[in-house]
Amino acid sequence: MWTWIIVGVVVGLGILLCLALAVASFSFENYNEKLKKIDQIPNSYGARTLDYVNAVNKTYFSGRLQVARCQEYDDHYGGGIVALSDKTMNSNSLASLAIVSHELGHARQDTTDILRKFWRLRKTGRICGLFFMPLFIVGAVLLALWAFQVLSQIYFLVAGAVGLVASFVIFLFAIFLKWKEIKIERQASDFALEFLGQILSEDELKLCQDLLNSARLTYWATLIRTMLSWTMLTRKEHLFH
Numbered sequence: 243m244w245t246w247i248i249v250g251v252v253v254g255l256g257i258l259l260c261l262a263l264a265v266a267s268f269s270f271e272n273y274n275e276k277l278k279k280i281d282q283i284p285n286s287y288g289a290r291t292l293d294y295v296n297a298v299n300k301t302y303f304s305g306r307l308q309v310a311r312c313q314e315y316d317d318h319y320g321g322g323i324v325a326l327s328d329k330t331m332n333s334n335s336l337a338s339l340a341i342v343s344h345e346l347g348h349a350r351q352d353t354t355d356i357l358r359k360f361w362r363l364r365k366t367g368r369i370c371g372l373f374f375m376p377l378f379i380v381g382a383v384l385l386a387l388w389a390f391q392v393l394s395q396i397y398f399l400v401a402g403a404v405g406l407v408a409s410f411v412i413f414l415f416a417i418f419l420k421w422k423e424i425k426i427e428r429q430a431s432d433f434a435l436e437f438l439g440q441i442l443s444e445d446e447l448k449l450c451q452d453l454l455n456s457a458r459l460t461y462w463a464t465l466i467r468t469m470l471s472w473t474m475l476t477r478k479e480h481l482f483h
């Protein structure tokens with residue numbers, strides 16, 4: 243009876259693992275495919291992305307945002323500056339509008355302290371991350387030495403257990419941060435759709451929403467990869483990045 247339960251649990255976990263890995267590898271391909279498709283469709287607003295950014299800046303930010311130039315594929319927001327590549331600035335595609343709107347969503351988050359709080363947490367995470375492997379290895383070695391009675395005193399057992407528990411807490415913290423990041427990304431995309439809703443038709447808005455959703459799926463894939471990093475089956479994922 244117990245044998246079957248254990249076999250069932252192992253098979254169940256195996257199936258879950260396969261599904262998770264499938265989602266993880268599907269999500270990136272899916273996003274790239276959608277991006278390519280929607281990048282071909284011009285927006286009905288009839289304007290370049292830069293004009294759109296200037297319009298949103300005026301309406302929602304009273305013109306406080308600065309626009310700067312960046313390398314291609316590096317469009318981002320940070321510290322009151324929307325950085326766009328020449329290609330993005332001059333593009334009139336729906337994809338370009340959707341991506342830039344998402345960055346403007348981050349700019350709107352920046353008017354509250356939600357982003358700064360998250361960045362502070364992530365900084366802490368990066369520092370904790372440095373201790374993950376050393377704590378894990380020292381903990382495991384001490385426990386093994388105690389188990390094989392090379393070091394028989396009880397405090398080696400305690401120190402080993404503390405090391406392992408501490409590394410596990412760091413691991414959980416990494417997952418918590420990834421989950422928090424997904425929530426922040428979701429809110430940025432919700433804001434993006436609000437901006438886009440002012441100028442796009444319903445069909446165009448749906449396409450943009452589709453692209454932003456598939457972008458978010460890649461964050462879930464990263465979360466899954468982090469959770470499964472110990473199985474060595476997923477591509478190496480840094481705990482905090």
Ligand SMILES: [Zn+2]
Binds near residue numbers: 348
């Ligand atoms: Zn984002």
